[in-house]
Amino acid sequence: MLLLSSKDVESLLEIKKLPAIIEDCFYAYATGQAVMPPKVYLDLPEYNGDFRAMPAYLKGACGLKWVCVYPQNPQNYGLPSIIGLLIYSDPATGMPMAIMEASSLTSYRTAAASAVATRYLANPEARTLGVIGCGIQARTHIKVLAEDYPFDCIYLYDVNPAKTMELKQIFPHLPLKSASLEETCRADILCTLTPARKPVIQKHFLKPGTHIDAIGADAPGKQELDLEILQQARIFVDDVKQSTHGGEINVAISSGALTKEDIAGTLGEVIAGKRPGRQAKDEITVFDSTGLAIQDIALAAYLYERAVKHGTGLEVELF
Ligand SMILES: NC(=O)c1ccc[n+]([C@@H]2O[C@H](COP(=O)([O-])OP(=O)(O)OC[C@H]3O[C@@H](n4cnc5c(N)ncnc54)[C@H](O)[C@@H]3O)[C@@H](O)[C@H]2O)c1
Incomplete structure (x- = not known):
């Protein structure tokens, strides 16, 4: 069995190829070629965190991600908010083939999904990106989206201004600008990447035609966008069950301000041509x-395929 560290994962990833891999899996899901039970949450409010167990089968590949979200980790322990491991198994025998670090995998696959959604939903002439919340997800979002769009400016806003400075140091070659919340929200494409539980972005901050990748809300009670935005926008979700349970729309759905009928479609349905x-x-x-x-x-x-091809990772005998 192969062990892949975060360094291995980073060394194997080819940024340009990620959106196509993710687009393909959304298409497979929308056309009945994948099996994915809803993720299971283990809430630990006494520690201000939660764990999620995420199994899936897709085109001859299967596995389980065990991942936690601890928003206070960076401030309190100098650790990432999101820490995960993935067990990758052989669907024919059930034998585990690899265990891989899944924190960077999570942030790259999340950014790649945003890139695919942006390709399908944003105005093609979009030239500015606004990033709200400049932590780990912001790094991969900027990396992956900047491969797709020749941005004239990438506006950065975070409640902690030091986080925008960090990003500027990581991407000296990109047109990054620290900005106010309002200025950042005037971008053509907006990525919201905070663990907020109260709306951060108000409708009147936005200009017509904006596309928003709303990423931060991924558990019940989390939300980043004001209700007025959700009531006026066309909303696309990655999965109806998951988004109504814990996505950006979860609070509005539980209060009755939105219903499932307000969802314009899933990203997979748009990719598969089933919904506009x-x-x-x-x-x-x-x-x-x-x-x-x-x-x-x-x-x-x-x-896994690339690791085997390149001889990356550590072989261990567990069984
Ligand atoms: N949808 C998905 O697939 C997916 C995947 C990964 C992470 N997430 C979620 O994305 C969020 C961010 O994750 P991360 O790993 O980047 O966390 P992180 O802790 O590395 O970064 C979060 C950043 O948001 C900033 N922030 C907090 N509140 C803010 C506010 N009100 N306005 C502006 N900035 C604010 C923090 O200062 C921090 O810099 C989390 O809620 C996480 O659960 C979603």
């Missing part, structure tokens, strides 16, 4: 991303 994506230049589109286990397995399959 953006219909007008000035409409606001929202991609409500909760993160799907099929994304993890699609990336794990790609990483």
Whole structure:
């Protein structure tokens, strides 16, 4: 069995290829070629965190991601908010083939899903990106989205200004600018990447035609967008069950302010041509991303194949 560390995972990833891998898995899911039970949450409010168990099968590949979200980890312990491991198994025999670090895998597959949603839903002439929340997900979002769009400016906003400075040091070659919340929200494409539980972005901050990748809300009670945005936007989700349970729309759904009928479609349905994506230049589109286990397995399959080909990782005998 192969052990893949975060360094191995980073060394095996080819950024340009990630959106196509994720697009393919959303298509497979929308066309009945994947099996994915809803993720199971283990809430530990006394520790201000939670764990999720995320199994999936996709085109001859299967596995389970065990991942936690501890938003206070960076401040309190100098650890990432998201820490995960993935067990990649042989669906024919059940034999584990690899265990891989899944924190970086999570942030790359999340950014790749945003890139795919942005390709399908944003106005093609979009030239500015706004990043709200400049932690780990922001790093991969900037890396992956900047491969797709020749951004004139990438606006950065975080409640902790030091986080925007960190990003500027990581990406000196990109047009990054620290900005106010309002200025950042005027971008053509907005990525919201905070663990907020109260809306951060108000409708009047946005201009017509904005596309929003709403990433931060991935558990019950989390939300980043004001209700007025959700009521006026066309909302696309990664998965209806997961988004109504814990995605950006979960609070509005539980209060009855939105219903499932307000969802314009899943990203997979748009990719498969079953539902229309953006219909007008000035409409606001929202991609409500909760993160799907099929994304993890699609990336794990790609990483495993490359690791074997390149002799990367550590072979261990467990069985
Ligand atoms: N949808 C998905 O697939 C998916 C995947 C991974 C992470 N997430 C979620 O994304 C969020 C961010 O994850 P991360 O790993 O980047 O966390 P992180 O702790 O590395 O970064 C979060 C950043 O948000 C900033 N922030 C907090 N509140 C803010 C506010 N009100 N306004 C502006 N900035 C604010 C923090 O200062 C921090 O820099 C979490 O809620 C996480 O659960 C979702």
